[in-house]
Amino acid sequence: MGKEQPEILYEDNHIIIVNKRSSDLVQGDGTGDESLDNIVRAYIKEKYNKPGDVFLGVVHRLDRPVSGCVVYARTSKALTRLSELFRTREVKKYYWAIVTDRPPAEEGILSGYLKKNEKQNKSYAYDKEVKGSKLAELSYRVLARSERYYLLEVDLQTGRHHQIRAQLAAAGCPIKGDLKYGAPRSNEGGGISLHSRRVTFVHPVKNEEITAVAPLPDDKIWKLFSNV
DSSP states (O other): OOSSOOEEEEEOSSEEEEEEOTTOBSSOOTTOOOBHHHHHHHHHHHHTTOOSOOOOEEOOOOOTTOEEEEEEESSHHHHHHHHHHHHTTOSEEEEEEEESSOOSSSEEEEEEEEEEETTTTEEEEESSOOTTOEEEEEEEEEEEEOSSOEEEEEEESSOOTTHHHHHHHHTTOOBTTOGGGTOSSOOTTSOOSEEEEEEEEEOTTTOOEEEEEOOOOSSHHHHTTTTO
């Protein structure tokens, strides 16, 4: 195998689910940095000794500083069906977030409107609808706490740009390391403490439910919650 190996959480002939590191790009962009989809393509090409180009469909994305579960399609049929599952919210995505400020309650629903500022690549939260905004809703609960941090589990009901980051910040508890949304200090390595912990959906071809769980990042803050 080559030098850089993806951490595979689930794999079959139709889909592959990978644990993304906080520095990885899900798909290539203008930076020219190596992207996770190219790393996964190289892995498939070598493992299965495939000639020519390897098909890999990008179904959804995680922000670059976010870690955790990323689902890719290995066939065009799986890509079409998975894209529809994501579009219709039939994929359940659970995120874990570490915050330093106490959340508004032990559990709750955050509902409001988000408007994306393209120039800043940032979303702004509003209590009421404004021109160009979209409804955003998530539920959260406190899973654990340490002396300085709170671990939240977030269940997304909508999938807006930077939704978890913007809504938690608007609720007074920005994600640790997320300078863009009000965290006082960056994390080592430039990532933020937001992790796509678990995805669950009905397999697009086999018609059986599958769940993938992404191990937590290997750093001292996440290790505080390794027993949760």
